[in-house]
Amino acid sequence: MSSPVAILGGTGQLGFGLALRLGRAGVPIVLGSRDAGRAREAAERAAGLVPEGTFSGDENAAAAAAAERFVVLAVPFASQAPTLKGLGEALTEGQILIDATVPLGPAVGGKPTHLLQPWHGSAAQQAQALVPKGVRVVSGLHTLAASLLEDLDHDLDQDTLICGDRKADKEPVAELLGRIEGLRVLDAGRLEQSRIVEGLTPLLIGLNIRYKTHAGLRITGLA
Amino acid sequence: MSSPVAILGGTGQLGFGLALRLGRAGVPIVLGSRDAGRAREAAERAAGLVPEGTFSGDENAAAAAAAERFVVLAVPFASQAPTLKGLGEALTEGQILIDATVPLGPAVGGKPTHLLQPWHGSAAQQAQALVPKGVRVVSGLHTLAASLLEDLDHDLDQDTLICGDRKADKEPVAELLGRIEGLRVLDAGRLEQSRIVEGLTPLLIGLNIRYKTHAGLRITGLA
Numbered sequence: 411m412s413s414p415v416a417i418l419g420g421t422g423q424l425g426f427g428l429a430l431r432l433g434r435a436g437v438p439i440v441l442g443s444r445d446a447g448r449a450r451e452a453a454e455r456a457a458g459l460v461p462e463g464t465f466s467g468d469e470n471a472a473a474a475a476a477a478e479r480f481v482v483l484a485v486p487f488a489s490q491a492p493t494l495k496g497l498g499e500a501l502t503e504g505q506i507l508i509d510a511t512v513p514l515g516p517a518v519g520g521k522p523t524h525l526l527q528p529w530h531g532s533a534a535q536q537a538q539a540l541v542p543k544g545v546r547v548v549s550g551l552h553t554l555a556a557s558l559l560e561d562l563d564h565d566l567d568q569d570t571l572i573c574g575d576r577k578a579d580k581e582p583v584a585e586l587l588g589r590i591e592g593l594r595v596l597d598a599g600r601l602e603q604s605r606i607v608e609g610l611t612p613l614l615i616g617l618n619i620r621y622k623t624h625a626g627l628r629i630t631g632l633a
Numbered sequence: 634m635s636s637p638v639a640i641l642g643g644t645g646q647l648g649f650g651l652a653l654r655l656g657r658a659g660v661p662i663v664l665g666s667r668d669a670g671r672a673r674e675a676a677e678r679a680a681g682l683v684p685e686g687t688f689s690g691d692e693n694a695a696a697a698a699a700a701e702r703f704v705v706l707a708v709p710f711a712s713q714a715p716t717l718k719g720l721g722e723a724l725t726e727g728q729i730l731i732d733a734t735v736p737l738g739p740a741v742g743g744k745p746t747h748l749l750q751p752w753h754g755s756a757a758q759q760a761q762a763l764v765p766k767g768v769r770v771v772s773g774l775h776t777l778a779a780s781l782l783e784d785l786d787h788d789l790d791q792d793t794l795i796c797g798d799r800k801a802d803k804e805p806v807a808e809l810l811g812r813i814e815g816l817r818v819l820d821a822g823r824l825e826q827s828r829i830v831e832g833l834t835p836l837l838i839g840l841n842i843r844y845k846t847h848a849g850l851r852i853t854g855l856a
Binding site: 523571598607623626633 | 820822
């Protein structure tokens with residue numbers, strides 16, 4: 411894989427942790443941020459932590475344009491629409507947007523254990539409504555604790571559920587994310603099912619508070 | 634524990650499987666049904682499968698009245714309100730209703746992978762609105778595959794998430810359900826969080842269809 415995967419919101423904890431994990435798995439990464447300078451700093455920091463990885467940094471639109479196929483969106487809900495609208499012509503037909511957005515309460519001053527309901531049904535469906543025609547959205551990564559992703563010594567040992575309307579989109583996403591050690595990728599159905607999957611995040615946040623941990627998800631009964 | 638636990642909807646697969654598992658753990662069970670004769674038949678069948686257990690059967694209201702503390706409601710969503718309204722004076726202050734209802738699409742001719750939104754926010758909150766004052770609702774058991782409960786040779790090895798507004802209600806429920814071998818009970822927060830937890834069922838149903846299994850849930854990162 412010579413073309414990099416873009417991670418928009420790559421200076422945030424989730425995006426940065428994901429960059430480290432994918433970079434360690436041999437995936438070249440371009441970190442995107444609103445500020446190109448901060449993106450480059452994060453790329454240098456990532457290279458220091460994962461010397462075998464390939465990291466660069468750029469402004470979000472340039473990062474998305476540099477990715478041939480996969481663009482990950484890892485930003486807070488309040489930044490999802492502005493970020494996508496700000497990409498202009500950067501996203502092009504055939505690209506897959508991997509959307510990790512969760513519509514959590516704090517976007518409107520609420521609690522992190524509360525889930526907001528976007529007009530389209532879920533953050534993922536809102537993303538699909540905002541990207542250019544021919545760009546497909548697959549949602550996933552909602553239940554990964556950002557702090558555990560960053561801690562490279564920590565064995566993830568959990569599942570992530572992905573949603574999307576076409577198998578042809580979900581299969582390469584599962585292949586990509588499946589490169590992350592200890593992460594199993596499961597197909598949770600159509601993109602609209604993301605309204606349920608996104609709810610797992612506030613659920614886990616509540617468990618984290620009550621049990622003082624970084625909870626993750628495992629589906630039992632699978633081979 | 635001399636007073637039995639009532640399981641309304643005890644002739645259905647979930648209620649019956651739960652009766653077997655609790656009965657095997659030494660909890661006396663009274664199975665409730667709209668039809669007392671069918672409830673008694675189910676109790677005889679349960680006694681045949683779990684000879685060490687104590688099972689009886691009765692009409693739903695009589696079963697609920699026979700329980701000192703715990704009444705489990707394990708019926709399809711379309712039967713939840715009629716069942717609760719039909720209990721008359723059977724539920725009394727101090728009892729805890731353990732509600733396993735999931736508002737699945739088929740209640741209105743829809744898909745089992747779809748979740749309906751009850752007016753009160755969740756089936757559990759609807760139950761709380763329908764029970765007499767002083768009866769507390771704790772929701773749980775949503776993610777247990779009924780067919781695996783019935784299969785007593787199957788090691789459950791999974792979690793169930795419970796929701797309720799008072800710790801004083803959730804603790805005894807956790808103690809009761811925790812007697813089931815292989816089942817870990819986790820506190821998922823206030824009763825309103827049940828709107829998320831109930832969504833896990835259609836999610837698992839979708840995984841069951843796609844992966845041809847009986848999926849369950851495990852939260853990682855807990856001691």
